[in-house]
Amino acid sequence: MENHFKTNVIDLLKLDYGKSIKEATTMELYYAVSKAAMLSLEKEWGLNRSNKKVCYFSAEFLVGRLIYSNLLNCGLFHPFAELMSEHNLDIRLFEDIDDAALGNGGLGRLAACFLDSGATVGITLNGYGIRYKYGLFKQYFEDGFQKETADDWQNFGDPWSVRREEEKVKIVFKNQMVYAVPYDTPVIGYSKNTVNTLRLWQAEPLESFNFELFNEQKYDKAVKKKNEAEAISSILYPNDSTDAGKKLRLKQQYFFASASLQDLFNRYRKNFGHDFSGFPNEYAIQLNDTHPVVAIPEFIRLLMEEEHFTFAKAFRLAKVTFAYTNHTVMAEALEKWSISLFRAVIPQVYKYVVMLQKALLKELKTRGIADAEKQAPFMIIDKGLIYMARLAVYASHSTNGVAKLHTEILKQEVFKEWFEIYPERFHNKTNGITQRRWLALANMELAGFISDKIGNAWMTDLDKLKELERFQEDKTAIKQFDEIKKIKKTQLADYILKQEGIQINTDFIFDIQIKRLHEYKRQLLNAFSIMDIYFGLKEGRIKEFYPTVFIFGGKAAPGYFRAKGVIKYINEIAKLIDSDPQVNQRMKVVFVSNYNVSYAEKLTPAADVSEQISTAGTEASGTGNMKFMLNGAVTLGTFDGANVEIVEQAGGENNYIFGARIEDIEALKDSYDSNKIYKKNTRIKKVVDTLIDGTFDDGKTGMFKELYEALLKGASWHSPDHYYLLLDFIPYCEEKLKVNKAYSDTLAFRRQCFMNTANAGKFSSDRTIKDYAREVWKV
Numbered sequence: 001m002e003n004h005f006k007t008n009v010i011d012l013l014k015l016d017y018g019k020s021i022k023e024a025t026t027m028e029l030y031y032a033v034s035k036a037a038m039l040s041l042e043k044e045w046g047l048n049r050s051n052k053k054v055c056y057f058s059a060e061f062l063v064g065r066l067i068y069s070n071l072l073n074c075g076l077f078h079p080f081a082e083l084m085s086e087h088n089l090d091i092r093l094f095e096d097i098d099d100a101a102l103g104n105g106g107l108g109r110l111a112a113c114f115l116d117s118g119a120t121v122g123i124t125l126n127g128y129g130i131r132y133k134y135g136l137f138k139q140y141f142e143d144g145f146q147k148e149t150a151d152d153w154q155n156f157g158d159p160w161s162v163r164r165e166e167e168k169v170k171i172v173f174k175n176q177m178v179y180a181v182p183y184d185t186p187v188i189g190y191s192k193n194t195v196n197t198l199r200l201w202q203a204e205p206l207e208s209f210n211f212e213l214f215n216e217q218k219y220d221k222a223v224k225k226k227n228e229a230e231a232i233s234s235i236l237y238p239n240d241s242t243d244a245g246k247k248l249r250l251k252q253q254y255f256f257a258s259a260s261l262q263d264l265f266n267r268y269r270k271n272f273g274h275d276f277s278g279f280p281n282e283y284a285i286q287l288n289d290t291h292p293v294v295a296i297p298e299f300i301r302l303l304m305e306e307e308h309f310t311f312a313k314a315f316r317l318a319k320v321t322f323a324y325t326n327h328t329v330m331a332e333a334l335e336k337w338s339i340s341l342f343r344a345v346i347p348q349v350y351k352y353v354v355m356l357q358k359a360l361l362k363e364l365k366t367r368g369i370a371d372a373e374k375q376a377p378f379m380i381i382d383k384g385l386i387y388m389a390r391l392a393v394y395a396s397h398s399t400n401g402v403a404k405l406h407t408e409i410l411k412q413e414v415f416k417e418w419f420e421i422y423p424e425r426f427h428n429k430t431n432g433i434t435q436r437r438w439l440a441l442a443n444m445e446l447a448g449f450i451s452d453k454i455g456n457a458w459m460t461d462l463d464k465l466k467e468l469e470r471f472q473e474d475k476t477a478i479k480q481f482d483e484i485k486k487i488k489k490t491q492l493a494d495y496i497l498k499q500e501g502i503q504i505n506t507d508f509i510f511d512i513q514i515k516r517l518h519e520y521k522r523q524l525l526n527a528f529s530i531m532d533i534y535f536g537l538k539e540g541r542i543k544e545f546y547p548t549v550f551i552f553g554g555k556a557a558p559g560y561f562r563a564k565g566v567i568k569y570i571n572e573i574a575k576l577i578d579s580d581p582q583v584n585q586r587m588k589v590v591f592v593s594n595y596n597v598s599y600a601e602k603l604t605p606a607a608d609v610s611e612q613i614s615t616a617g618t619e620a621s622g623t624g625n626m627k628f629m630l631n632g633a634v635t636l637g638t639f640d641g642a643n644v645e646i647v648e649q650a651g652g653e654n655n656y657i658f659g660a661r662i663e664d665i666e667a668l669k670d671s672y673d674s675n676k677i678y679k680k681n682t683r684i685k686k687v688v689d690t691l692i693d694g695t696f697d698d699g700k701t702g703m704f705k706e707l708y709e710a711l712l713k714g715a716s717w718h719s720p721d722h723y724y725l726l727l728d729f730i731p732y733c734e735e736k737l738k739v740n741k742a743y744s745d746t747l748a749f750r751r752q753c754f755m756n757t758a759n760a761g762k763f764s765s766d767r768t769i770k771d772y773a774r775e776v777w778k779v
């Protein structure tokens with residue numbers, strides 16, 4: 001098999017391009033290597049398995065670059081590396097291949113990690129989503145401002161997918177009919193344990209070109225239908241944690257939900273005919289956030305219209321089949337559709353939403369919840385809006401949060417009333433990440449070290465990392481661990497030099513905050529703390545300070561003015577510090593451009609400090625925090641999301657937790673006055689004033705002034721300093737200096753990092769998937 005792989009690569013190059021390895025371009029080699037790996041799956045992929053199949057419905061799959069992880073999981077990494085070295089080629093040459101960025105951030109990346117884990121633990125877990133022509137935009141900076149360009153990820157082709165023409169289905173909208181054509185990508189479990197499928201739907205016109213119109217010289221009309229059809233799967237909405245609320249977005253959601261259901265129904269009929277009562281024994285459907293929730297009324301519609309089910313029977317089947325994962329507590333992200341929009345797009349589905357609402361009202365009455373005020377928090381349809389999260393809780397058997405703390409907030413606040421009537425439906429499934437990508441591939445040096453010490457069983461059983469603890473007093477081991485961190489820091493510095501043209505000193509502490517730009521994630525608070533250190537050093541207030549580079553990465557949604565202002569502000573700080581000889585030997589700021597999965601694979605292993613500083617109660621889980629922990633960084637963070645569990649696992653003494661907790665914020669929120677803090681604390685005032693006192697130039701955009709006013713004046717939609725930056729400012733700066741001081745004792749600090757790696761076992765997505773399999777999907 002392995003030998004076949006090498007000869008297959010050579011044969012494919014000959015066959016397709018008439019070239020030898022030496023003559024082939026990177027792209028040609030990429031094709032040949034990918035196709036040769038695909039050939040090795042012949043036996044395993046598409047194997048007809050009789051067990052229950054789990055379908056993961058998600059509008060986003062942020063898979064990143066597939067070639068290396070697929071080679072690893074196929075067991076072909078070694079023959080590949082051999083082949084490359086035999087021809088004097090660098091195995092990293094495929095780093096020029098763009099990521100498939102079919103997702104915004106954590107939610108999409110979670111879906112990708114879940115697929116990897118599902119195939120590795122050996123369950124049938126198939127992904128269903130949209131094959132966006134353009135993924136998340138690419139980001140670059142111009143004079144410190146974010147600019148966007150289209151992500152044409154199929155530029156290099158898409159050798160990992162197979163078009164299944166014969167399995168296309170029709171999707172009906174009010175004024176439009178299109179085909180959904182599936183493209184299948186193999187999802188390869190480690191050691192090819194199981195090969196599952198990621199099925200992404202592409203929208204296409206029913207007839208590709210209208211020749212009649214063309215012949216009548218109506219050129220525009222001839223292509224119009226084609227363009228309108230293709231528009232449906234043309235672009236990923238660049239919003240993370242906020243609702244896009246656009247007509248095209250609802251079309252996208254229905255498009256992939258209906259296509260996926262029709263597909264499952266077709267398969268089911270082939271095996272079982274028209275007796276759908278056994279459907280939930282064959283399929284479980286997990287809804288990743290509210291984006292695919294329209295699948296529930298569509299499921300009921302299909303059963304009633306095509307299989308002649310009564311509503312009661314169809315509803316019962318839906319409840320057993322579907323489960324829903326909530327990803328955010330922020331109101332603006334809990335999707336609501338206006339009835340008029342919904343009916344303008346998919347009137348045939350609206351009818352079934354109304355039936356669900358009626359059934360709900362009837363049930364509430366039997367439970368003695370009769371008056372309008374008490375019914376309000378349950379209403380699926382209310383005041384012209386359809387509430388998708390409520391629909392999901394009502395018409396599924398399972399609602400879960402993604403970290404312990406988050407699930408508690410769901411039970412006690414967001415879905416409080418629902419929890420009272422359906423306590424058995426709510427449960428927690430703390431997120432995870434796959435150690436195959438985030439350790440074995442991203443940090444081969446650390447992976448090798450770990451396997452030397454405790455063997456390589458951690459590849460499929462991350463709890464094994466705990467065995468590392470017996471080396472915690474072993475100075476040689478900790479020094480080796482430190483050396484590896486140094487190597488990863490050097491590699492990252494080289495990459496940043498190449499990518500951004502910026503030189504960083506690898507002797508500095510690497511303090512990293514990488515994630516989507518959002519007010520709740522508080523990149524601005526981090527920026528403020530850096531300014532406070534800057535002034536502290538200049539004034540002599542801070543005497544001891546270990547040189548630190550503060551690295552940022554992340555994209556702002558193109559229409560998110562404030563988030564873009566924060567990027568510009570951080571880039572301005574970087575400039576100020578660089579040009580100040582009084583401090584530029586002791587601190588540096590870098591905002592790397594176009595943060596994506598591949599960049600994350602370089603950044604996480606190089607971090608000493610992981611910044612996870614969201615306002616308590618706002619970050620559902622976070623998964624970036626887990627990648628850092630696994631790779632041996634300490635967390636500088638708030639008591640929020642999965643940070644709580646990270647500290648629980650790795651110990652408070654090995655992490656740096658600061659700031660207001662949920663209950664603190666709850667207690668003071670009504671009387672919170674950011675102005676008072678601002679006026680009273682000269683350090684805070686000095687830093688915040690840099691937004692308006694001419695220290696920085698925002699190119700007359702008004703961005704900095706707007707940030708200033710958001711903190712002190714608020715806006716119609718938010719109170720001043722809605723995310724409590726000024727409240728946490730001083731505790732944060734203090735904790736940051738504490739980490740800084742701790743770093744000077746290299747051995748002690750590196751032992752803290754080591755203890756984080758040793759206790760990261762819980763955060764494997766293998767564990768998460770096994771929990772879902774047992775408790776939700778019953779497989």
Ligand SMILES: *Cc1c(COP(=O)(O)O)cnc(C)c1O
Nearest residue numbers: 105106515596597600622623624
């Ligand atoms: C892991 C990951 C995220 C999620 O990061 P958080 O810090 O949890 O928000 C976002 N984007 C990319 C590219 C990632 O790899």
